Amino acid sequence: MTAVLNPLTLRETCFQWGKRTYIMGVLNITPDSFSDGGDFNSLEMAFNQAQKMVEAGVDIIDIGGQSTRPGAETVSLKEELNRVIPLIQAIRKSSDELLANIPISVDTTSSQVAQAAVQAGGDMINDISGATFDPKMLSVVAQLNVPIILMHLRGTPKTMQSLTDYQDLIGELRQFLEERIQAAIHHGIPKDYIIIDPGIGFAKTVVQNLKILRNLTELRSLDCPILVGTSRKSFIGHLLNQPDPKQRVWGTAATCVAAIGNSADILRVHDVKEMVDVSRVADAIYRVSLEKE
Secondary structure (H helix, E strand, O other): OOOOOOOEEEOOEEEOEOOEOEEEEEEEOOOOOOOOOOOOOOHHHHHHHHHHHHHOOOOEEEEEOOOOOOOOOOOOHHHHHHHHHHHHHHHHOOOOHHHHOOOEEEEOOOHHHHHHHHHHOOOEEEEOOOOOOOOOHHHHHHHHOOOEEEEOOOOOOOOHHHOOOOOOHHHHHHHHHHHHHHHHHHOOOOHHHEEEEOOOOOOOOHHHHHHHHHOHHHHHHHOOOEEEOOOOOHHHHHHHOOOOHHHOHHHHHHHHHHHHHOOOOEEEEOOHHHHHHHHHHHHHHHOOOOOOO
């Protein structure tokens, strides 16, 4: 029996887990991300994209200055800070009240970036390494008193696609996440501040990604909200024979419906407007309460 999860409040947004699916919009300020690399390189373009996401109904914006695509090289601390911090500051200073108060998650594996980003107005840390790359990450996040998303990953973005040999995919994934949850709690992060992500597309084959989507409910017993990020990923491209990530919107929609049907709480997406609609209809089908909001 899984526990009822306590709500999480970030700024003016109350995340009531299980009531509906929440949409996290991806905003990469990187020249080399697999899907939108180079699209939002200037501060003005990135700011405009954040505004469009808010208008489209996004619940949280995930800002990243380090590409995590397969084979990605790491950037310097200075470069990552230069990409991320000015955008957070610009959003917080916006005259548009909705934008100025939108919850911001920061996609980083660096505790120094996490610290600076939260001080600039970030609300949550999204660490694709499950806080394993930087030994200081968990203690810094505990000290900052913000939530953290812990993702399952093997190796690094540069090496991960050669590390897809699992004896028991879901069991190993669960064990990794359970260990990371315990480590976070040990460092002083409250359980209510921990969100888990099975890491679809990270050290996983096409079939393994599909298995995770089918078996997502097996992660429910960890008693944390579940984030799923399938948006435009290469396994969708493989299934559709579609090399252009931007042409994978409908494939992404199918994976989002599957994730919601298997009790995902947050969807991390590039195409916010479309996936807001997808989640609204899927929520009406799958969520327990069919009462009017």
